[in-house]
Amino acid sequence: MTELADLATPALLVDRTRLERNVASMAGAMRDAGVALRPHFKTSKCLEVARRQLDHGAIGFTCSTPAEVRLLQDEGVGDLLWAHQPVGPAKVAFAVEALRRGGLMIGLDSAESAAPLSAAGVTVPFLLDVDTGLGRTGVSPERAVETAVRLAALPGLELRGVMTHEGHLGSYGADRTGLEEAGTQAGRRLAEVAAALRVAGLDCPIVSVGSTPGATSAPFVEGVTEARPGTYVYYDSGQVRLGSATLDRCAQTVLTRVVSAQRPGTVIIDAGVKAMSSDGLAGGSLGTVCDPSGRPLEDVAFVNGNEEHGYLTGSGTARLRVGDLLRVVPNHACGTTNMWSGLHVLDDGRTVDRWPIRARH
Missing domain, CATH: 3.20.20.10 (Alanine racemase)
Structure with a gap:
């Protein structure tokens, strides 16, 4: 583990x-x-x-x-x-x-x-x-x-x-x-x-x-x-918005850390559009930001991303520090999957296996 x-x-x-x-x-x-x-x-x-x-x-x-x-x-x-x-x-x-x-x-x-x-x-x-x-x-x-x-x-x-x-x-x-x-x-x-x-x-x-x-x-x-x-x-954040599932049914998350906090109201994480699905950009969000246990953070939005950087905004970012560990429920699970070659299997808060993702473009 x-x-x-x-x-x-x-x-x-x-x-x-x-x-x-x-x-x-x-x-x-x-x-x-x-x-x-x-x-x-x-x-x-x-x-x-x-x-x-x-x-x-x-x-x-x-x-x-x-x-x-x-x-x-x-x-x-x-x-x-x-x-x-x-x-x-x-x-x-x-x-x-x-x-x-x-x-x-x-x-x-x-x-x-x-x-x-x-x-x-x-x-x-x-x-x-x-x-x-x-x-x-x-x-x-x-x-x-x-x-x-x-x-x-x-x-x-x-x-x-x-x-x-x-x-x-x-x-x-x-x-x-x-x-x-x-x-x-x-x-x-x-x-x-x-x-x-x-x-x-x-x-x-x-x-x-x-x-x-x-x-x-x-x-x-x-x-x-x-x-x-x-x-x-x-499931994913998009399906939660549509009422197809609740957040506690979402099995896929992206683990990320805060890497920069230079401007008030914004912090930067190390998960950008190469880690997420860019489908979210049209809907105004790349995913739902959560703490390491999977509980959503209040007043924190994942509004944009570059290749290796994600932009979190909102008053809740004042509580975040460089090095903080976060989890993001992607806006679109299918598009997120295609960005990765493997996934970590989570069981009771720890990773217990790694499964390959294949047949990608």
Whole structure:
């Protein structure tokens, strides 16, 4: 065991008790709803976390990158969804290789993205990506049948169902009622698309929704068959603001020290944007600042960061001194994970193990 004070800072910590509670809780909720759980691997990029999710009944994983697909296939995980269109020669070549290994579906939203795969002479199980409000990838519900028919007609392509990412729920902030209603609506729109595909004579066994904010609404719509949350394994300050979790559920923190206190109202810590997720900059915070035990500090805000320096402001900084040890609950767990090559496992206030983080960009 290693005391926190003996670790070099900054350091990425994961509280094992909180992690295991989060994994078990989400698995139980989906099991009770009769919905399959296919978590997003990008949140942890850690096989030790993934094994716990599988042990609690996850059917497989959702992947963002080729590296994630390769890592999990090498580990023998056989039910993967690559939820990112493989566009460009390098990604198409990788997709063909991965599809030949088996156990992989691809997310697609157009014939243009599907045609190179079809021409490669492999079987391509796919989910039709449907936009239910985010406005990112995904065909509109009104064009879903037309697009699915075109895709299913291409040689080698096999429609397995539909998917959506209800990421627009994050825009509801503290309006949890509005968020829940929007999540339910996203699930309904996707289920309606699936029903329309069946009327058109297309099989659609999988109806897949995916987000942590929406995990209490979208998966519970009649007709939805699986959920793909990711952030729930750790939660983060962003999910606390959305009402998806309380701070005591947040398993991931960044350990840091005060390194300078030259100006009243501001102190500098040794965790900057290379230790955190810069997603927080748009929302006005990189994370929630806590003492070494994880208790939030009053009147201290993490407002900005350079590469190796973080700026804490507020009247509470007057109590901080150079050398003080702090912990920050990141604004976005997934982006923070991708900044690190390993994490320290925290148990009863001490680190007891170190787990590698892999498949990073």
